[in-house]
Amino acid sequence: MAQSASEVMKAIGGYFEIENEGVGIFPHKAGILLNTGRNALEYILLSIFDIRRIYLPYYTCSVVLEPIKRLGIPFAYYHINGNLEIDGQVMLKEGEYIIANNYYGIKDAYIETLVERYGDRLIVDCAQAFFAPIISGIKMFYSTRKFIGVPDGGVAYCDKGTNLFHFEQDDSIDRLDHLYIRKEQGAEAGFKLYQANEKKLDNQNVCLMSTFTSDILERIDYTSIVTRRRENYLYLHKVLKGINHLSLPKMDTFCCPMVYPYMSSIDKNIRQKLIDNKVYVARYWSNVQPYRDFYREVDMANRIIPLPIDQRYGIDDMDRIVKIIAR
Known part of the structure; x- marks a missing residue:
């Protein structure tokens, strides 16, 4: 039986697999x-x-x-x-x-x-x-x-x-x-x-x-990790900055991002749409619930979508994410 498109679709994001070994210098040797x-x-x-x-x-x-x-x-x-x-x-x-x-x-x-x-x-x-x-x-x-x-x-x-x-x-x-x-x-x-x-x-x-x-x-190519993450972040930012409701600093002010934080508009269920298309995005954080007057924090937890940009992915994967958001 032939596989459907969803069955062969590459998963993006979520937890890591075991890391491929490379050559590099662990940046926290002194810690x-x-x-x-x-x-x-x-x-x-x-x-x-x-x-x-x-x-x-x-x-x-x-x-x-x-x-x-x-x-x-x-x-x-x-x-x-x-x-x-x-x-x-x-x-x-x-x-x-x-x-x-x-x-x-x-x-x-x-x-x-x-x-x-x-x-x-x-x-x-x-x-x-x-x-x-x-x-x-x-x-x-x-x-x-x-x-x-x-x-x-x-x-x-x-x-x-x-x-x-x-x-x-x-x-x-x-x-x-x-x-x-x-x-x-x-x-x-x-x-x-x-x-x-x-x-x-x-x-x-x-x-x-x-x-x-x-x-x-001790055996990871950290230089490649930083390079790939920055490239993916930059690609997403160029495409999404006009519709991202979160103000982000310039890239020359930080070393290496974990994700691209995209703050969606209130009325779009983009998070679920991404997950349905095997782009696994987390929610930071599920414990941030209505409490006293922390309204902005709850809004951020609900609306900020951490888009995956890590070393496992390239520009084609970022383009796929963008197209899902644009649907």
Whole structure:
């Protein structure tokens, strides 16, 4: 029986397959290599001895709260504006710190301005900005899984960390199936295993990065990844900027985007249309629900569609995405 067009259609986006090995230099050799991004944040928080309260954006992933709640640190939310920046001023008192997100990997230049404002009381969430520059003296944490086909992994930067001998080394052996199945059988075949792997990463103890993950990260062509992502981002932006309701910074102000954030008009169900055509786009974040007066954040969560631009795809794939949106 002949396959239909939908059966042979290439899937775009979604979780990664196991990464092809190449030749490159891991950009975070100087960091503290841990098992997840959220545990990299916990490592940073453990290094701060005078912390009384932490501020974080309401528009963020709920897993950021895992280490904050586990350590019993009081927290408060702040608003962001339409430029994905802090809305107004968050004035810090003694013992207070602030987490700022490098959203979608496109806010490198803005983060530099926050360094001037908050200094060493700034913690930069680079979970979506794997290639964002490391800033000396600033606490930063990164996640590997949003950019590379690995089962786990996070990186922390801070001046005075906990002795690493206190931590066991992680083991990735039970988190690999979805990576190989996607490579051999496609996105749909391994999706449930991917979801199961995400659950396994919840509430993990802080551990050193597994040998499996660190070995893969040492053998990746990072230059090609950055080049491909920037090319794909630029193509989408040239075509979609006139109908994108989100204000985006110029490309020369950031190193490497995670996705192309496209903010759709209210009346179009573009997200579902893309998914129906095997372009798998996430929703950042499902935990951002109506709460107090965080109306803009909820609107962003509903309307911003993170279009895939990663190293697995080229201009033909970007053109397919554009045509689906235009239908």
